[in-house]
Amino acid sequence: MNDGPPALLTLSVIGVGYLGAVHAAAMAELGHRVIGLDVDQARIDALSEGQSPLHEPGFDELLRRNVDSGRLTFTIDYAELADADVHFLALGTPQRDDGLGADLTYIHSALDALAPILEARDGKPTLIAGKSTVPVGTARELHARITSIDGVALAWNPEFLREGFAVDDTLRPDRLVYGVADTSDGEAEIALLDAVYQQILDLNTPRRVYNFESAELVKVSANSFLATRISFINAISELCDVTGADVNDVAEAIGMDDRIGPKFLRAGIGFGGGCPPPRTSAV
Structure with a gap:
């Protein structure tokens, strides 16, 4: 747990459907500057005007308050994410059409689009934090794709939202789980996530650090x-x-x-x- 006032960061949330929109608004509520990105222009337009695309108690007010404050903005342009310290992946992973596996197309496409932005930061510490529900092994695969980019790390930070309680579950979760590549060498990833969630950790919320596979399998x-x-x-x-x-x-x-x-x-x-x-x- 950190002492003193919270360190306010610039965050991006890639994918602003049910999970991503709630996470983006909640992180702005904590005081961070948050940029939500999606490929759906109509959804981005609605969110930018403070209009909720989902029915979730407390979300409408949360969204409008943080859009009006200027802490929360939305875009379809990856270039606008260049200053983000942490990129949250909140993309859908639907069942594949050709079988029972999860379709990870959106996750990999987001990483493809992020790569040039990450490379342009010239080694400045940046964290990609997965929120999407994925099969075990996904984080390890994504980690292998970014190891050549200096200063970029990956963590898996699963969500545990209940429909009807998503806002409360984001701001007052019953636990925080961080998955890192190596639990003995994940200080940078842990420090950035702790900075994101400092106000939540200050409520004595349990925080557990596991390897990628355990964090994925928890969800x-x-x-x-x-x-x-x-x-x-x-x-x-x-x-x-x-x-x-x-x-x-x-x-x-x-x-x-x-x-x-x-x-x-x-x-x-x-x-x-x-x-x-x-x-x-x-x-």
Whole structure:
């Protein structure tokens, strides 16, 4: 944890969909200068005017406040990211059309576009921080692509957002996870992320530093475990239908066991959204 006032940085957030837009506005709320980038001109225009493209409690006010303050701007031009100390990758990684793997096209395209900007910084410390949910091994692959660029480092910093609570989960997370190439030699990456999150760390938020693979798998495992709980109680619900039992009674009783807990034990139509379905098949 750092002492004294927070070090305010210039950050970029590449990809301003659900994850990226919330992250960009939240980082501006912490006082940083933030530039959000996307290839969708209509989305950039709307965000630049403080108009939210998503429905998330508290986000509309957060967006407008920080756009109005001038701390938060949006662009489609990578050249405007030249002064950023940290580049957050918040791009989509949808399921591939030809199989169960994750499509990493957007991640690699962003790195291609960033490369000349990073090279032009002439060794000034710069961090690329991955927020996207990716298969294990992705960060190591991206790291290999940037090792020839002096002064540039990579970390993986997974998000753990819940729909309906994304703003709070960004500003008051229950943990911060940093993935670095080598946990014994990641001081620069850790220092930059600590500077980004100093106000959050000052709230005694747990911070864990792992290698790339562990950080990637933390996110994938969390999604898979929650999906497993939902699938489990739905399977029990089918058994209840056959036997005459009440799944709500069963879920209530097993949830009283502190080894199990009551969360995500509601029988229903299953799990969905933009994250769990593709992630459970693209580990």
